[in-house]
Structure formats: C-alpha cells, structure tokens
Amino acid sequence: MYIGFSEAETFLRNCEDAVIITHRNPDGDCIGAGFGLKDILAQIGIRSRVVCSDEFPKRYAFLTSAGAGEDFEPKTIIAVDIADVKLMGDYEKIYGDKVQLCIDHHISNKNYAEKTLLHGDATAACEIIYDLAKFMGIRMTKHCAMCLYTGIATDSGCFKYDCTTPRAHEIAAEMMRSYDINFSRINRYMFDVKSRGRLMLESKITDLMEEKLDGKLVIVAVTQAMMKEMGVSMEELEGFAPLTIQLEDTEVGILMREREDGVFKCSFRSAYDVNVSEICQNLGGGGHAKAAGCTVDGDLDEAKKLLVEIVERALA
Amino acid sequence: MYIGFSEAETFLRNCEDAVIITHRNPDGDCIGAGFGLKDILAQIGIRSRVVCSDEFPKRYAFLTSAGAGEDFEPKTIIAVDIADVKLMGDYEKIYGDKVQLCIDHHISNKNYAEKTLLHGDATAACEIIYDLAKFMGIRMTKHCAMCLYTGIATDSGCFKYDCTTPRAHEIAAEMMRSYDINFSRINRYMFDVKSRGRLMLESKITDLMEEKLDGKLVIVAVTQAMMKEMGVSMEELEGFAPLTIQLEDTEVGILMREREDGVFKCSFRSAYDVNVSEICQNLGGGGHAKAAGCTVDGDLDEAKKLLVEIVERALA
Numbered sequence: 001m002y003i004g005f006s007e008a009e010t011f012l013r014n015c016e017d018a019v020i021i022t023h024r025n026p027d028g029d030c031i032g033a034g035f036g037l038k039d040i041l042a043q044i045g046i047r048s049r050v051v052c053s054d055e056f057p058k059r060y061a062f063l064t065s066a067g068a069g070e071d072f073e074p075k076t077i078i079a080v081d082i083a084d085v086k087l088m089g090d091y092e093k094i095y096g097d098k099v100q101l102c103i104d105h106h107i108s109n110k111n112y113a114e115k116t117l118l119h120g121d122a123t124a125a126c127e128i129i130y131d132l133a134k135f136m137g138i139r140m141t142k143h144c145a146m147c148l149y150t151g152i153a154t155d156s157g158c159f160k161y162d163c164t165t166p167r168a169h170e171i172a173a174e175m176m177r178s179y180d181i182n183f184s185r186i187n188r189y190m191f192d193v194k195s196r197g198r199l200m201l202e203s204k205i206t207d208l209m210e211e212k213l214d215g216k217l218v219i220v221a222v223t224q225a226m227m228k229e230m231g232v233s234m235e236e237l238e239g240f241a242p243l244t245i246q247l248e249d250t251e252v253g254i255l256m257r258e259r260e261d262g263v264f265k266c267s268f269r270s271a272y273d274v275n276v277s278e279i280c281q282n283l284g285g286g287g288h289a290k291a292a293g294c295t296v297d298g299d300l301d302e303a304k305k306l307l308v309e310i311v312e313r314a315l316a
Numbered sequence: 317m318y319i320g321f322s323e324a325e326t327f328l329r330n331c332e333d334a335v336i337i338t339h340r341n342p343d344g345d346c347i348g349a350g351f352g353l354k355d356i357l358a359q360i361g362i363r364s365r366v367v368c369s370d371e372f373p374k375r376y377a378f379l380t381s382a383g384a385g386e387d388f389e390p391k392t393i394i395a396v397d398i399a400d401v402k403l404m405g406d407y408e409k410i411y412g413d414k415v416q417l418c419i420d421h422h423i424s425n426k427n428y429a430e431k432t433l434l435h436g437d438a439t440a441a442c443e444i445i446y447d448l449a450k451f452m453g454i455r456m457t458k459h460c461a462m463c464l465y466t467g468i469a470t471d472s473g474c475f476k477y478d479c480t481t482p483r484a485h486e487i488a489a490e491m492m493r494s495y496d497i498n499f500s501r502i503n504r505y506m507f508d509v510k511s512r513g514r515l516m517l518e519s520k521i522t523d524l525m526e527e528k529l530d531g532k533l534v535i536v537a538v539t540q541a542m543m544k545e546m547g548v549s550m551e552e553l554e555g556f557a558p559l560t561i562q563l564e565d566t567e568v569g570i571l572m573r574e575r576e577d578g579v580f581k582c583s584f585r586s587a588y589d590v591n592v593s594e595i596c597q598n599l600g601g602g603g604h605a606k607a608a609g610c611t612v613d614g615d616l617d618e619a620k621k622l623l624v625e626i627v628e629r630a631l632a
Contacts, residue, residue, distance in 0.1 A: 166488075176485070
C-alpha cells in the first residue's frame with residue numbers, strides 16, 4: 001500500500017524497536033537515510049538499529065561512527081532506499097517478507113512492503129526523509145542533517161545530474177542555513193579525495209576504454225585476471241562507471257567487472273537520453289534512467305557483442 | 317563608491333550603449349555574468365557588447381554563440397567579475413580608468429570603478445546579477461538563466477565548495493522551477509566531459525605530483541619543455557589546479573606552469589583551512605581563500621623552494 005507523509009508519521013510515532021535495512025553495496029543515500037532515520041526515531045524516543053548485509057565503507061565513517069544501534073529483537077522492520085528485496089543481500093531471508101514500512105525514491109520499487117512511502121521523482125531517499133522530518137515538526141540533529149545532505153549530494157552527483165530536483169537544492173539551502181553542516185568537507189570526501197591507488201586505477205580505466213558504435217558506446221571490461229594483475233578487488237572498482245561517459249560523444253558507457261564465478265557485473269551510465277534502466281531490465285537488472293545495472297553470463301567477447309547489439313537497438 | 321541594488325538598477329535603467337568587460341582567461345562566471353547582463357540590458361531596451369581580451373573558450377559556445385553584440389562607440393563601461401583592472405588584459409589601457417559600474421563578488425576588489433556593486437560573500441558574480449534582475453522585476457530569458465546558472469555552477473564547483481551559499485542553491489532551485497534549463501547537460505559540459513587529450517593530460521599531471529611537507533603540500537610543475545614534449549599549451553593546462561588537492565592529507569596544492577618568458581604562473585588550491593589568497597597576496601597575486609594565484613620568477617628549483625617555505629609558514 002502506498003502511503004503519504006501523514007500515514008508515515010503515524011506509523012513512525014507508533015512503532016517500537018525498529019530495524020532499518022539498507023541495501024547491499026551500501027552507498028551514500030541508503031547510509032544517509034538509514035542513519036538519518038535512526039536519529040529521527042531517537043528524537044521521538046524510539047530505539048532503532050541500522051543493518052546492512054555488507055560493511056559500511058570507511059569513507060562514510062563520519063556518518064556511521066555514531067554507531068548503528070544496540071542489539072535487540074526487532075518489533076518493526078523498515079527498509080530505506082531499497083527497490084527490491086533482492087537488494088537486501090543476506091537480510092532478504094530474514095526480513096524480506098516482513099517489511100512494514102519502505103521509504104524509497106526508485107520508480108521501479110516492487111511494492112514489497114506493507115506500507116510504502118514512494119516519491120519516484122525525489123533525488124534521493126534522503127530527500128523524502130528530510131521532508132518527512134519537517135512534516136513531523138522534528139528539529140533534526142546536526143548529525144542527521146549531515147546524513148541527509150550526504151545522501152542527496154551523492155545520489156545527485158553533487159547536484160550535477162538530471163535527477164537533481166529543485167527541492168534537493170532547497171533542502172541543501174535549508175540545511176546550510178539551519179544546521180551549519182560542513183558541506184564542503186563532506187563533498188571533498190565524497191567527490192574529490194582519492195587514494196593514490198584510486199588515481200592510478202582511474203588512469204588504467206581510461207586506458208581500457210573501448211569505443212564502439214562510432215564512439216556512442218564506451219565499454220570498459222575488467223576481468224578477474226586483470227584485477228589480479230592490478231592488485232584490486234571488485235569492490236575497489238566500485239564507482240568507476242561514471243568514467244565510461246567522460247568523452248563528449250558518448251551516449252552510453254558500460255563498466256563490466258568479472259565476478260569470481262565468471263559472470264560479468266555490468267554498470268551502465270547514460271550521458272544524454274538513452275534510458276539504461278530499460279536496457280538493464282531487459283537483461284534482468286534495473287536501476288535509474290541514467291544509471292542502471294545487470295549481470296551478463298558467458299565469455300567476454302560474447303558478452304560484449306550482446307551489449308553492443310542491445311545498445312545499438314536502444315540508440316536506433 | 318559602493319552601491320546597493322537600488323542604485324545599480326537606477327544606473328542600468330539610465331545607461332546607454334554599454335560595453336561589458338569580462339576578465340582575461342575568461343571562466344564560466346565572467347562569461348555567464350557578461351552574457352547574462354547583456355540579455356537583461358536588452359530586455360530594458362539597452363544595447364550592449366561583451367568584450368574580453370582573450371577568446372571565449374569553445375566549451376562556452378552554448379552561451380556565447382548568441383553573439384557578443386554589435387560594434388558601437390560605447391557610452392557606458394561596465395565590468396563584471398573583475399577585482400582589479402589588471403585582470404582586463406588589453407582592455408585595461410582602453411577602459412581601466414573609465415569603468416562606471418563594476419559588479420563583483422571578490423572581497424579583494426580594488427574599488428577601481430565609479431560605482432561598485434560588491435557582494436563579497438556571493439558564490440559568483442552571476443548570483444549577484446540574478447538577484448539584481450529579480451530586484452528589478454525582470455523576467456529573464458532562458459538564455460540568461462543558463463548564463464547565470466553556469467556562472468554559479470562553475471564558481472562553486474557544482475555546489476561543492478565552501479564558497480557555495482544557501483542563496484546559490486535557492487537560485488538554482490528557482491531557475492529549475494521557472495526556466496526549465498537543461499542544467500544536467502550544462503554540468504556535463506562544464507564538469508564531466510573531457511577530450512581524450514585531457515584525459516591523458518590528467519594522468520600525466522597525476523604522475524607529476526610531488527608531495528612535500530609530509531604530503532600536506534603537493535606541487536605539480538610543468539615546464540615549457542614538458543609542454544612541448546606533451547604537445548600542449550599553457551591554456552590547455554587551465555583547470556588542472558584542483559587535481560593537486562586530490563589526496564586526502566593534502567592541505568595545499570600548487571600547479572606551476574612555466575610561461576614562455578620563464579616566469580612560473582602558480583595556481584594555488586586549499587583543501588581545508590589554509591588561506592591561499594593571503595599566501596598569493598604576499599607574492600603579489602590574489603584570489604579567493606581556497607583558490608588563488610600568483611607568478612614566481614627564477615629557476616624551477618628555487619621557485620619550488622620558495623613555495624615550500626611559504627606554505628610551511630602558513631601551515632605553522
């Protein structure tokens with residue numbers, strides 16, 4: 001059942017001992033939404049715990065170090081920024097069919113929860129949670145504001161991408177005026193700071209760029225063998241997909257990373273008008289119009305051939 | 317004389333045949349401010365021409381291709397985003413002592429104009445011009461909105477840097493709601509799209525990074541000989557200074573580019589709290605707290621030694 005702010009408020013004010021599930025491969029938006037909601041619940045006297053099937057990356061320690069919450073037997077199951085129970089990882093089995101409230105901004109949300117607060121046009125789940133807190137009349141903590149700013153900034157590429165709403169800008173302005181968050185330091189950590197290793201990897205990714213379809217498609221394929229040679233893991237190659245659409249004429253970029261089982265995890269990016277979410281849905285994946293993903297079996301050349309064909313059709 | 321919006325409005329409504337001067341090495345803010353103001357003047361029936369001692373870079377063609385204005389003998393001289401007449405390049409001699417109105421956001425503004433509308437805390441000159449147009453009750457054109465958005469976005473690093481004001485976010489929201497500008501395409505051109513050559517240069521700049529003072533200072537020095545070897549010009553190395561503060565521990569980054577006369581043009585960036593404007597002022601230059609510049613004579617090793625010493629003192 002889809003609900004609005006009023007029902008979401010009633011739910012939250014009446015819940016107890018909540019577990020807040022974030023998605024696997026956690027990013028700024030689900031971490032910000034999870035820890036931000038935890039703060040909001042704490043302010044209305046409700047204890048909660050943020051869980052994730054994967055570890056929270058170290059770069060989000062400025063949000064997560066406050067603690068994910070004590071251990072308790074949950075009475076309330078909440079999911080944030082999760083469009084599909086499959087994205088819960090290990091928590092799918094435990095809580096997948098027990099989610100009472102889902103707060104999400106993915107238009108592809110599978111409506112798996114008892115109640116879903118879905119704003120498909122919001123920049124980030126954090127945008128919805130900010131407006132919900134405001135609706136509830138809660139003056140959030142500075143930590144909460146930092147969480148929610150981080151989610152909005154990371155999902156919008158620092159207000160750069162199409163998915164950025166006017167509301168996202170208004171919220172940023174309100175947060176800067178009311179909570180004195182050190183947004184430039186957050187942005188430096190989220191967007192500008194790199195390890196020497198990452199800088200080197202970016203150069204390598206650039207070297208691996210293959211232009212197809214007159215440059216309209218760029219594919220970067222990284223095999224297990226290449227990862228071993230470069231001394232990097234799948235996880236360390238997270239976040240490199242945007243590099244595939246750096247050249248002016250590129251319409252679609254794909255970063256292919258070979259998993260240990262030989263399956264290629266493909267991260268799609270669209271520079272302009274191609275809806276890569278549709279492409280990925282046809283391949284059993286999903287996501288947003290400009291950023292989506294799927295997996296492809298088979299050997300590298302065949303996988304590439306398939307991807308070139310399917311993008312060629314989408315461009316036609 | 318420093319003036320407010322009301323006097324600036326009176327001035328603009330009563331001026332005739334205006335030349336709008338932008339600074340040498342034009343960037344998104346002075347181009348956006350110049351062409352945006354030209355549109356605003358046109359709407360109140362005043363013809364104007366945007367001038368610059370250097371050519372407008374091709375990447376701003378989406379703003380400049382509307383035309384810089386017809387040739388006429390100017391009766392009004394306006395400067396935008398220019399803190400010092402020295403920054404006018406060739407136009408200093410012609411108009412340096414004749415500027416009637418200056419609209420600027422540099423706190424270091426030398427107050428060289430008859431009237432100066434200075435908001436030292438604005439993100440960009442474009443932020444001031446947007447608010448001035450609003451004050452004047454002018455419904456701007458979409459082209460004007462694109463100009464002003466571009467200036468705000470480029471000067472703030474797409475709302476990333478410290479200099480971003482809440483007002484900058486509010487203006488972006490208003491522009492998105494009212495003018496339907498394709499901001500994501502502007503941002504793609506301003507921040508994400510690179511030529512293959514630029515991608516390669518970035519790798520080279522990364523290779524040239526020298527860490528000093530336990531990594532708190534990073535210097536990248538590019539000599540004329542190196543530019544010849546890489547086949548690039550000074551101008552093509554514009555905009556690489558932010559790459560000098562990519563590593564987490566870096567406090568100050570300096571990009572040194574040797575001019576043909578052997579003098580080093582030094583672009584400073586501050587990652588955190590060091591005021592590089594002060595450092596550069598001591599060396600005869602200037603700029604903002606987090607981005608400033610100066611020139612240094614002498615041979616490369618001596619110049620580097622000087623820079624290391626002066627940054628060490630600033631860090632102490």
